[in-house]
Amino acid sequence: MISIQGLQKKYKDFSLDVSMQIPPGTVTGLIGRNGAGKSTTIKAILGLIKPDAGEVKVFSRNPREFGAADKEKIGVVLPNNGFSEELTPEDVACILRAMYPKFDESDFREKCRSQGISMKQQIKSLSTGTKAKLRVAVALTHGAELLVLDEPTAGLDVVARREVMDWIREYLEKDAERSVLISSHISTDLEGFCDDVYLIDNGAIVLHEETDTILDRYGVLKVSEEEFAKLDRAYLTAVKKEAFGYVCLTKEKQYFRENFPGIAVENAGIDSVILILLGGQR
Amino acid sequence: MRGLLVKDWKICKRVLLPMLALYLAFDAVAGIIGTEQSMLRDYSPVMAAVIAASVVGDEIRSGYAFSMTLPFDAKTFVLEKNLFFLLAQAAAWALSKVVMAVILMVSGRPAPETGEFFFSGLWMVLLVLIFLGWLFAASLRFDAERFRMVLLGVVFGITILGLAAVTAVFSANTAVAKILDFIYKINKKAPPSALMLGGTGIALALWGLSAVAAVHAMKNRDF
Structure with a gap:
């Protein structure tokens, strides 16, 4: 589903050089310290940055050339980045309805209700944790085949983290071909959840193992x-x-x-x- | 594109009511004290520009990265924003005509010719569209911090140029004065319809160029 071969991206004081494979139907964790290159890798997968070298393929296509139909298939969570904070969850539902043909409005409303998110309250007045939950609810409810989640549980307490991870499990159970790439600095979230894990440090992959291998061997x-x-x-x-x-x-x-x-x-x-x-x- | 239009409409709705109230209050005062009609006419595109710019500003604050993951390609994204600018201008233009008609009826002042009533002030709409188009392109080209610097630079540049033009008009036989004189002579000689067509053509070309620049910026920038 995602294939990265020799992706390179150079900044003034940082350079990224990674290769990854994410097959269909798998949950892959991307872990590493702050500034290790997790977000840059995720941005390359989403076509948000132009690689200096190497090849990124998502659904066998270059994400920089994605059209509407390709983007509909990807659910995205980016830290501190989402719909305008002037909007309300009600507005967001209305926008998603107009944008995504497969948007499951009842599921979105149910997720908001179960987390106590008021549909009429402006996003800017919600707590950091509630905003994070709303971002995940958006990514999960438009029928995406691939989830790319950058720190989706940041700012959430233990209970809310568990609930969000349960949402993602439910999402995966609906279709065996669905895949998830999730970055997190909370390794306990990933331990019982990911099929395999990439550890990134200083812009390079330093470990790639199946989670079961880590736990067993x-x-x-x-x-x-x-x-x-x-x-x-x-x-x-x-x-x-x-x-x-x-x-x-x-x-x-x-x-x-x-x-x-x-x-x-x-x-x-x-x-x-x-x-x-x-x-x-x- | 519908989804993006809904998004921008929902965002601009938050500032629409206060802006509208301010506009109507201004019109009421202007109507009572008998302000020049051109002022009423030209104020509406500026008001619509402020509303449209607030949507762009909001998008910059929220982060363009997420917007770029929404199901649209670069061309659709840029076309929608320019369509939104155009719709905002059309709505403001229509509103200003209604308000002007009400003021004329209530005050009993002589009404202008139909053509003049409907088409006067369109140059302002075009100018605002060009400004918004380039503002949007610049917001896509630069990150938030650099965009603010560029905007500041442009405003400063326009002010300096404006001051230079004013100084030139009132003083010596400078190059600026010659240019202004040249434009004045063309304006005097050319038939109004040719001037209108030429001006509109140039304006639309500049606006279209801003859209091309915006698509290019979007395709080449790292978000």
Whole structure:
């Protein structure tokens, strides 16, 4: 559904160089620190920026050449960017009805109602979290085949985050071919949700794994300097120096459990993968 | 295109009522004190321009990036905005004619000829359309911060040019004075219909060029 080959974009103090594949029917997470290149990648996918080199294909087409019919198939959430804040959700419903032939107005109204979003209140008077929920409701209710969500849960509390993620799950259940690309700095949102994860840092993809692989095979070893000296480095993905010794990330936790019974090997989550990969030595 | 028009209409509705109230209050006062009709006539396109510009300003504040993900191509996006400007001008022009007719009837002042009544002041509508077209193109070309600087520069430039023209008229035989004199002579010699057609043609060409520039800016800018 999305194919990125050698996408390059250079700015004064930042350059992006990434390749990604997002097949139909998958949920892909894009994680990384602020300024790592998540939003630039998403903008390239949406055709909002002109790549300096490389190729971006969405639905097998260059998104810079998209027409109305192509754009109708994509639901978008961009941070701090949406319909005018002078409008009300009622106005937004009216606009979506005129713009998208597949707009599901009853679903939109139900989503607003369930989140306590007043249809008559101007968007500018809504809280940050409510605005974020409204942006997601817009993206989900016009029959898109692909969702591109840049930080959709930013500003939401735990309960609202869960509800928004449930909306996205419902959206996916309606059609097995639907795909989602979601960027978030809240890794717990992505852990139980994404089929695979891309970790981006300094404009480059530093890790691409299926979420199940991360949860099943990746482990974290906390070892002293003496223990670290005895470890088989070939099986270590990243190492981070700590006060007590080293924290090591491995993709072969079973190997260490079987061969180093004296060392505690914890299961790795996306958080620990990010912390060690980005904070340590690869 | 309908969706974009609905969007712009919904946004402009928020400022429409206060602007309309201000316009009618101005007309009422102007009618009572017997202000020049040309002032009433030319005020309406300016009012409509302010409303239309507020929609563009609102779009800049909300971020163009999201607008560019809506289901429209660059040409449709630019055409719609210019159509919206045109509709706003047409509505303001029609409203000004109604108001002027009411003022003429109530005050009992002599009515102008039908042609003059309906077509006088169209030059102002054209000027405003050119201004809005280029304003929109510039808003697409530059990011919000640079757009404000460009706008400031243009306003400053126009003011300086205006002052230079005024100074030239009242002073020496400068180049500006010669240009103004040349335009005056053409104006005097040429038949009014030819002048009107020529002026309208130039205005429409400038307006059309602004649309081409806007599409080009939209296709080449990073949002």
